[in-house]
Amino acid sequence: MLKQLFKFKGGVKPPTNKTQSTTLPIAGAPIPSRLVVPLHQSIGGTPRPVVQAGDTVLKGQLIGEADGWISAAVHAPTSGTVVDVGMYVQPHPSGLDAQCVVIEPDGRDQWIAHAPFDYAHATPDAVRHYLQQSGVVGLGGAVFPTHGKLTASKTVPMDELIINGAECEPFITCDDLLMRERAEDVVRGIGVFRDLLKPKKVLIGIEDNKPEAAAAMRAAVNALGEQFLVVQVPTLYPAGGAKQLIRVLTGKEVPASKRSTDLGVQCFNVATAYTAWCAIATGQPVISRLVTVSGNVQAPRNYEVLIGTPMGELLQLGQPHPDTDGIVMGGPMMGFLVPNDTVPVVKATNCLIAHSERLFPPKAPEMPCIRCGACGEACPHELQPFELYWNARARNFGKTQEFHIFDCIECGCCSFVCPSRIPLVQYFRFAKSEIWAREREKNAADEAKVRFEFKQYREEREKAEKAEKLAKAAAAQAAKKAAEAAAIAAVESPSETPAPAPTEATGNTPLPAVDPAQDAKKAAIAAAMARAKAQREAAQPKNTETLNADQARELADIEARRQQAGIVEARTAVPPPSDAATQKAE
Amino acid sequence: MDILLAIAIMALGAVVLGAALGYASIKFKVEGDPLVEKIEAILPQTQCGQCGYPGCKPYAEAIAKGECDINLCPPGGMEGVQRLADLLGREVKPLEAEEKPKQVAIIDENTCIGCTLCIQACPVDAIVGAAKQMHTIIAQQCTGCELCLPPCPVECIRMDTLTENIDNWKWKFPVIKIKPEARQAAPLEDAA
Numbered sequence: 001m002l003k004q005l006f007k008f009k010g011g012v013k014p015p016t017n018k019t020q021s022t023t024l025p026i027a028g029a030p031i032p033s034r035l036v037v038p039l040h041q042s043i044g045g046t047p048r049p050v051v052q053a054g055d056t057v058l059k060g061q062l063i064g065e066a067d068g069w070i071s072a073a074v075h076a077p078t079s080g081t082v083v084d085v086g087m088y089v090q091p092h093p094s095g096l097d098a099q100c101v102v103i104e105p106d107g108r109d110q111w112i113a114h115a116p117f118d119y120a121h122a123t124p125d126a127v128r129h130y131l132q133q134s135g136v137v138g139l140g141g142a143v144f145p146t147h148g149k150l151t152a153s154k155t156v157p158m159d160e161l162i163i164n165g166a167e168c169e170p171f172i173t174c175d176d177l178l179m180r181e182r183a184e185d186v187v188r189g190i191g192v193f194r195d196l197l198k199p200k201k202v203l204i205g206i207e208d209n210k211p212e213a214a215a216a217m218r219a220a221v222n223a224l225g226e227q228f229l230v231v232q233v234p235t236l237y238p239a240g241g242a243k244q245l246i247r248v249l250t251g252k253e254v255p256a257s258k259r260s261t262d263l264g265v266q267c268f269n270v271a272t273a274y275t276a277w278c279a280i281a282t283g284q285p286v287i288s289r290l291v292t293v294s295g296n297v298q299a300p301r302n303y304e305v306l307i308g309t310p311m312g313e314l315l316q317l318g319q320p321h322p323d324t325d326g327i328v329m330g331g332p333m334m335g336f337l338v339p340n341d342t343v344p345v346v347k348a349t350n351c352l353i354a355h356s357e358r359l360f361p362p363k364a365p366e367m368p369c370i371r372c373g374a375c376g377e378a379c380p381h382e383l384q385p386f387e388l389y390w391n392a393r394a395r396n397f398g399k400t401q402e403f404h405i406f407d408c409i410e411c412g413c414c415s416f417v418c419p420s421r422i423p424l425v426q427y428f429r430f431a432k433s434e435i436w437a438r439e440r441e442k443n444a445a446d447e448a449k450v451r452f453e454f455k456q457y458r459e460e461r462e463k464a465e466k467a468e469k470l471a472k473a474a475a476a477q478a479a480k481k482a483a484e485a486a487a488i489a490a491v492e493s494p495s496e497t498p499a500p501a502p503t504e505a506t507g508n509t510p511l512p513a514v515d516p517a518q519d520a521k522k523a524a525i526a527a528a529m530a531r532a533k534a535q536r537e538a539a540q541p542k543n544t545e546t547l548n549a550d551q552a553r554e555l556a557d558i559e560a561r562r563q564q565a566g567i568v569e570a571r572t573a574v575p576p577p578s579d580a581a582t583q584k585a586e
Numbered sequence: 587m588d589i590l591l592a593i594a595i596m597a598l599g600a601v602v603l604g605a606a607l608g609y610a611s612i613k614f615k616v617e618g619d620p621l622v623e624k625i626e627a628i629l630p631q632t633q634c635g636q637c638g639y640p641g642c643k644p645y646a647e648a649i650a651k652g653e654c655d656i657n658l659c660p661p662g663g664m665e666g667v668q669r670l671a672d673l674l675g676r677e678v679k680p681l682e683a684e685e686k687p688k689q690v691a692i693i694d695e696n697t698c699i700g701c702t703l704c705i706q707a708c709p710v711d712a713i714v715g716a717a718k719q720m721h722t723i724i725a726q727q728c729t730g731c732e733l734c735l736p737p738c739p740v741e742c743i744r745m746d747t748l749t750e751n752i753d754n755w756k757w758k759f760p761v762i763k764i765k766p767e768a769r770q771a772a773p774l775e776d777a778a
């Protein structure tokens with residue numbers, strides 16, 4: 001049963017502050033006065049709202065439909081009335097708002113009809129789809145839709161499935177309590193992941209400062225007759241980072257450029273396994289999660305909280321001390337101060353810490369880097385934070401990438417040890433988001449270029465096509481008209497001039513326009529001329545038939561004069577109609 | 587005799603190597619002008635013509651030929667000027683025009699008469715619509731070039747500045763206040 005453990009370099013040991021909140025069992029938080037449920041609670045596409053203000057919803061009813069494969073559905077956490085679908089401030093460091101569904105609970109907490117999922121007879125695809133529809137996402141903090149991680153790589157065999165129960169961040173105890181109290185459901189959930197991924201081994205990593213949790217998990221694994229290995233890992237921040245835990249348990253290192261499945265490893269949080277199993281066993285979607293309430297409060301404890309509960313209301317349950325001046329979401333190492341206390345609990349919220357200056361004294365101002373190298377020693381990813389810092393500060397982003405800024409997990413170890421109190425991670429976050437923004441701009445520019453070039457190409461093509469079409473039409477018309485002209489000529493003057501008219505007509509029909517524009521145009525012009533001529537002949541002045549001698553002579557004179565003046569070619573439209581056809585032939 | 591042989595060997599070597607070089611120059615020929623491509627990669631591809639050239643590529647070509655300044659592209663901003671200066675080893679100059687925030691065009695769909703004139707003007711096909719039908723702009727593909735504004739006979743297109751949202755929000759450069767503000771959405775990783 002003994003397992004060889006590996007080590008990661010660096011790491012720090014901040015005061016854990018965990019015991020305060022583990023003395024009491026998990027309690028259910030009451031239904032709040034109002035629920036603000038953000039639609040975008042997971043990585044990937046923003047779910048589309050499927051309810052409107054005024055709708056009544058039941059507990060567990062779908063309110064946001066998954067948009068795309070990497071996206072997860074969102075459900076109403078209790079029954080009530082939708083009072084608004086609009087923009088509300090988010091628990092996000094930016095303090096910006098995003099689309100939320102606001103529900104006023106009716107207090108009945110009435111479930112929508114639901115039934116357990118028939119797991120035993122479902123195909124793997126059906127299970128993945130079901131988990132997506134139930135809104136199961138990674139609850140460790142990254143909120144990646146779980147179904148998206150449950151497809152084994154086709155090329156690399158799945159060696160290890162890692163279940164993360166390390167929970168290394170100070171203050172947070174929700175996974176600890178979950179494993180202590182609900183180990184069996186967690187293990188069943190792990191069983192589902194095992195069935196889908198078919199790994200050779202399943203390893204459950206728990207930090208050795210949680211012996212009760214480890215014992216409960218071992219008991220549950222044995223009771224269910226599973227082969228999972230519960231491994232206690234040394235307590236060292238950030239052992240609970242997915243990459244660190246993978247490193248400690250398997251010795252494999254996952255670079256930023258690769259997914260862990262490429263190395264035959266996949267990692268899930270214990271709470272994710274638990275919610276996946278709850279969704280399958282009860283048919284209830286994810287509408288609540290465990291949240292640790294701790295910090296500057298009188299009664300720290302873990303609560304089962306409905307998603308969308310305003311953080312201020314939840315914090316009141318812990319009776320915060322009067323000098324509380326803010327709420328930190330997440331732990332003290334990686335968390336952030338939320339913009340205000342109305343922001344809702346979301347699927348990523350694992351802990352609320354009441355902030356006060358007594359607990360977190362304000363930091364003294366930043367001093368210059370003295371190149372002591374302490375940050376490099378503490379970095380669990382063996383990066384060189386001071387180099388990253390120099391370059392990020394100088395906005396030399398290309399260089400930061402050479403120093404592997406995207407391998408930084410923003411764990412905060414470097415800032416924690418820096419004797420100059422430089423907020424290193426803030427610089428890294430700044431650099432990362434600048435790089436991403438540039439990437440977005442570059443992609444947009446590339447796309448615009450492609451579209452512009454396509455438009456140009458299309459315009460050229462349309463021009464060419466139009467010209468060709470015109471040419472074809474003209475050629476066809478020319479052929480038609482020429483044939484007509486010939487026919488008319490032939491009809492008009494069959495008796496007198498049998499020969500010339502047909503010859504002329506054939507001369508004018510050398511069609512069909514094999515090579516485009518030019519020829520066709522010429523042909524068209526020629527045909528038009530021929531047609532005009534034919535028409536002129538066809539339409540012999542009707543009044544010339546009944547002329548008396550004088551008039552005829554007069555006309556002949558005029559015609560002669562015109563010829564002399566060169567106005568017309570020797571065209572004798574006038575006297576005997578018979579001559580006309582003959583002369584025209586020349 | 588020996589010297590003839592030596593000369594022959596050298597001559598043969600020259601011929602073979604010459605042939606190899608000739609072959610390589612054909613086989614590995616670089617198409618196009620790489621400098622123009624590099625310059626074009628820096629330009630924002632808005633195709634707005636504000637630089638005075640009929641598109642980003644002509645401007646890139648003009649820069650490559652040294653015919654014009656590198657500070658004529660307003661959408662590229664000062665950063666674009668800086669990068670061009672780095673690439674070409676030229677001096678950084680302040681931008682000719684005023685730098686504007688990024689914008690997108692929006693059609694007032696009630697006023698649009700469906701004349702299709704804006705569709706013809708848009709260089710990146712970001713407008714959809716048909717004759718006598720209402721038109722609309724695909725915001726993701728609009729580069730904000732403003733070329734669709736003048737042709738519209740009913741002036742129903744306006745430009746909206748892109749606002750920050752959670753998806754495009756950026757972490758700001760850390761500013762350490764001497765007296766820390768009590769409440770602000772700042773990260774707290776070093777508080778413990």
Ligand code: SF4
Pocket residue numbers: 375378379380381382383384385407408409410411412413414415424425
């Ligand atoms: S925040 Fe990044 S650079 Fe600093 S110690 Fe953690 S991984 Fe290393």
Ligand code: SF4
Pocket residue numbers: 368369370371372373374375376385386389414417418419420421422424
């Ligand atoms: S710990 Fe701080 S002072 Fe020391 S090298 Fe790193 S950044 Fe510089």
Ligand code: SF4
Pocket residue numbers: 690691707708709710711712713723727728729730731732733734735
């Ligand atoms: S929609 Fe208007 S502003 Fe946007 S890219 Fe097209 S022409 Fe330019």
